[in-house]
Amino acid sequence: MNKKEYSEYVSKTAPKSKHLSTMFAAFWVGGLICCIGQSIFDTIQALLPLVPDDDIWAITTLVMIFLGSTLTALGVYDKIGRYAGGGSIIPITGFANSVTSPAMEYKREGIIFGLMSKMFVIAGPIIVSGIAASVAVGICYYIVSLF
Amino acid sequence: MALEIFLRYLQVFAVGGGICMLGQILINTTKMTSARILVIFLLLGVVLEAFGLFDAVADFGMAGVKIPICGFGSSLVKGVITAVMEDDIMGAFAGGMKSVSVGITAAIFFSFIYALIFSPHSKKV
Amino acid sequence: MKLGEQSYALENPPKIIAHYSVAGPVESKGMLGNFFDLKLDSDEWGEKSHELAECKMHHTAIMKALDMSGLEFKDVNAVMCGDLLNQIIASSYSAKDIEIPYLGFYGACSTFGEMLCVASLMISSGSFKNVTCSTSSHFSTAERQYRYPLELGTQPTPTSQWTVTGSGCSVLSSDGEGPEIFACTIGRVIDLGVKDANNMGAVMAPAACDTICTHLNDLNISPEFYDLIITGDLGKFGSKLLLELARERGFELKDVHSDCGSMIFNNQPQTIQGGSGAGCSSLVFNSYIIKQMKSGNLKKVLLVPTGALLSKTASMQGETIPGIAHAVSIGYRYN
Incomplete structure (x- = not known):
């Protein structure tokens, strides 16, 4: 077999992900995490009726990130991730997981050069792309608003 | 009343689960890693917010779109747009981080504290 | 010689x-x-x-x-x-x-x-x-x-x-009691263009096939000469590819082939295709295989540790992953 035939043969015969079961797992775990977020929002709203919605969402995010980090620290989040895949990656708790896990992993190389400098090896792209995109949107918005 | 709450949560569950399921389809078909998936969904939030569509989706999905990382992208853009309206061009640079400061700071702070205390656990099968 | x-x-x-x-x-x-x-x-x-x-x-x-x-x-x-x-x-x-x-x-x-x-x-x-x-x-x-x-x-x-x-x-x-190493084949680096770092079996199977077929040709023997041809860590999918590739070159390995990576775990779901790593072949060889040889269940074994010469730098720069395999014949008598 030459290279082309081989890579075709490999991609044809390689075991595939089980679409239905992984999608179902992602669906219910992801949905559940969002429901937990909603219940936190509703609780805070009931307790502090005068606070504006945006601030309540900020508190909700804070609590969700706390939960994600805690589960990562206890060694539970990677088990959820193994089962749920996208269901636990995409919610904000997955972002917390991708910050906490390298921090824990690389602390053996020291606090400064391990923990602190490698904290964003996985989540870095999220911050960079998010900020770059938002600045671009802001500049476009400014230019449009001039006319 | 109880039915209303149930339906509300059903909405959140369906929308949030649906977004995560979309991500899972991407993972299954393109073997993408978690960082790429997160970036794609963040940019989805950015685009929706930039065209002013995010609020309409969020009115229906509530936490179902706010809790997934798209909510993070939308906050960034929302912060930028508000700041541009107040401070002109400087707002494009100042607004984004301001609006997501809680999330990023919380992630850094909790990660720092936990990493000082906990070490990675051995994996069993 | x-x-x-x-x-x-x-x-x-x-x-x-x-x-x-x-x-x-x-x-x-x-x-x-x-x-x-x-x-x-x-x-x-x-x-x-x-x-x-x-x-x-x-x-x-x-x-x-x-x-x-x-x-x-x-x-x-x-x-x-x-x-x-x-x-x-x-x-x-x-x-x-x-x-x-x-x-x-x-x-x-x-x-x-x-x-x-x-x-x-x-x-x-x-x-x-x-x-x-x-x-x-x-x-x-x-x-x-x-x-x-x-x-x-x-x-x-x-x-x-x-x-x-x-x-x-x-x-x-050079002296003492134990199974003898009577022949060896040093493998070549083979790259059939696989880029997926999570598909080591596909990377290593062509190298394993090349080394095994060269070995059999060089010694002018058939696969049945050995009681067991055991590869290092192809995993279940890689083993399937190896059998297919060897068949194409005229060797039927089905009855004699086994894989350290596929046999080491107890089908635990997380291990997916099986074991890998430098320790895989040496762990299986120094326990199971050598004990089977000493008890007489296996007389001649061809051990073929396989490797994916992967580097995080190279694969992030989009390069393909080359594979390698070396073969060692172990037995009590060479004839």
């Missing part, structure tokens, strides 16, 4: 006079659990980092194997060690307390085959008398180096493999 293109028949075949295996907790619960000499309850083994735990496993395997061989340090020409970590630190750090000259090897998961080839040629030529050959790997150290932090919640792809935690050591000697 050189045979054919890449093979050597050893006129003074070295004997494997002692062997020792140290297995991690997951491997100990696997299908070969009863064959391991030392089974660990924890993969940290009381050390402060997983890297140090791997060093300790490696060191223990060498020291215990030397103990069992009854050789004195001054009689051993060299300790040959290899592992997967950057700059093979698990090897060099475990050899620093052993007062024997040290040779470090790197051939990814094929390291054990590489050093058996070199060691047996050195002994056969008369330069060396006694050598130890050992490799190790560790799930937690390999994971952080080649993949992600342990606690990151990702889903393994359906072709991925689980790195074996453990270490195995063989002591080769």
